[in-house]
Ligand SMILES: Nc1ncnc2c1ncn2[C@@H]1O[C@H](COP(=O)(O)OP(=O)(O)OP(=O)(O)O)[C@@H](O)[C@H]1O
């Protein structure tokens with residue numbers, strides 16, 4: 182078992198309102214982790230703290246044994262990728278451009294265009310769809326592009342917040358399969374907030390949040 186991210190005694194508050202209380206979680210390379218729980222229980226907040234978007238003040242989060250708050254933040258950004266329910270692509274850019282832009286931001290070297298095409302192939306986007314504006318792709322295709330973008334900087338952790346929430350059942354199933362495959366075949370650590378029962382069944386590890394605490 183190879184732990185990549187470990188959170189201990191994480192507390193987090195918005196202004197004075199406590200949202201996360203004494204959270205203990207650990208995430209492994211090559212595994213799919215589901216974070217489930219009722220609306221308002223703190224799932225998105227936990228994901229934003231783990232991904233470095235929100236800063237925790239109490240407790241610790243260690244990425245590969247190093248305290249997150251002491252790490253070079255742009256390095257952590259590069260080694261992690263985030264996907265959202267509403268895809269969050271730049272809609273007027275093509276699939277290829279969305280990925281190349283992410284590599285530009287991450288200062289990735291090498292042939293970015295070729296790498297973008299390889300990633301799009303990996304997530305199942307056909308060549309005929311590579312150059313159309315993202316707005317003209319289906320929801321499932323947009324989510325695939327978002328996953329390719331999350332991988333574009335050689336991310337080792339993929340965070341996802343309800344990635345199947347805006348997709349029909351069949352397309353959602355395909356996205357679940359794709360994310361599970363990234364863990365089992367490509368040794369990525371997948372951390373996914375979800376309401377989707379199918380995702381929960383496929384996950385190797387499930388954390389249930391209620392009222393900002395994890396049931397153990
Ligand atoms: N930016 C913010 N400022 C203040 N309070 C917030 C903020 N974001 C979320 N909250 C509050 O924090 C609590 C947890 O919200 P969070 O979005 O993490 O829940 P969630 O489990 O992701 O819910 P959902 O399933 O509906 O997405 C809620 O009470 C919410 O109102």
Ligand SMILES: [Mg+2]
Pocket residue numbers: 224225226
């Ligand atoms: Mg949420």
